Amino acid sequence: MIPVSIGRRFARLATNAAVGRPRLWGLFRPLLRRQFDALAPHWDSIRIEDSLVPYETALAAVDPAPSRALDLGTGTGVGAFALARRFPQAEVVGVDLAERMLEEARRNTPEDLRARIRFRRADASALPFEDGSFELVAHANMIPFFDELARVLAPGGRALFAFSSGATTPIYVSPERLRRELARRGFTDFAEFGAARGTAFLARKPDRI
Ligand SMILES: C[S@@+](CC[C@H](N)C(=O)[O-])C[C@H]1O[C@@H](n2cnc3c(N)ncnc32)[C@H](O)[C@@H]1O
Numbered sequence: 001m002i003p004v005s006i007g008r009r010f011a012r013l014a015t016n017a018a019v020g021r022p023r024l025w026g027l028f029r030p031l032l033r034r035q036f037d038a039l040a041p042h043w044d045s046i047r048i049e050d051s052l053v054p055y056e057t058a059l060a061a062v063d064p065a066p067s068r069a070l071d072l073g074t075g076t077g078v079g080a081f082a083l084a085r086r087f088p089q090a091e092v093v094g095v096d097l098a099e100r101m102l103e104e105a106r107r108n109t110p111e112d113l114r115a116r117i118r119f120r121r122a123d124a125s126a127l128p129f130e131d132g133s134f135e136l137v138a139h140a141n142m143i144p145f146f147d148e149l150a151r152v153l154a155p156g157g158r159a160l161f162a163f164s165s166g167a168t169t170p171i172y173v174s175p176e177r178l179r180r181e182l183a184r185r186g187f188t189d190f191a192e193f194g195a196a197r198g199t200a201f202l203a204r205k206p207d208r209i
Helices: 006-020 022-046 053-059 078-086 099-108 146-151 175-184
Strands: 066-071 091-096 117-121 136-141 153-163 186-194 198-206
Touching: 006 022, 022 078, 022 099, 022 146, 053 078, 053 136, 053 186, 053 198, 066 078, 078 091, 078 117, 091 099, 099 117, 136 146, 146 153, 175 186, 175 198
Parallel strands: 066 091, 066 136, 091 117, 136 153
Antiparallel strands: 153 198, 186 198
């Protein structure tokens, strides 16, 4: 297995490359996928205890409630479970590149959520969904692919980004950069959150672009 410190540095490098020059993502994808496949059986014991608090804090500010919500880079599914609990009427999809992460997510899905959550293997840079398929697209500790997330979001939908350890999270994008990238695509209503050890960011896609 890749030593944790090297894995963290690699995740930071891949994030900066994919955000700054999305065409480079193809070079990083196989390695990152292999890294997360290897981490999958241990992921829930590695995650910091309050890792989802920033995500849940931003979720509490999402209004109106979405009827279709997407958790990108879902890993073992914790974000997807939080979405389904927060929005009891919503259909939730969790997407990840790493099949072993998804195996854990499927196995961990609580019985009462099974009818509303599905997990699917896909790359967030080229999603197998129609334009405007979701009213909420959420990321917990996940590299954002701005054009693609804007495409699958419905007009007026919300994009959410959370980082469990704020600026020291291996996969991290600063609020300034999130604001810049999203503003370029017409997003508004930016909100920043600090909760537990982390940070989160929320933005609204315009009604029309
Ligand atoms: C740091 S983990 C976060 C997992 C989970 N969201 C959490 O907070 O516990 C990042 C996850 O994103 C997935 N991932 C990275 N790049 C991806 C991409 N382009 N498309 C889909 N999943 C991706 C990885 O396989 C990994 O499971």
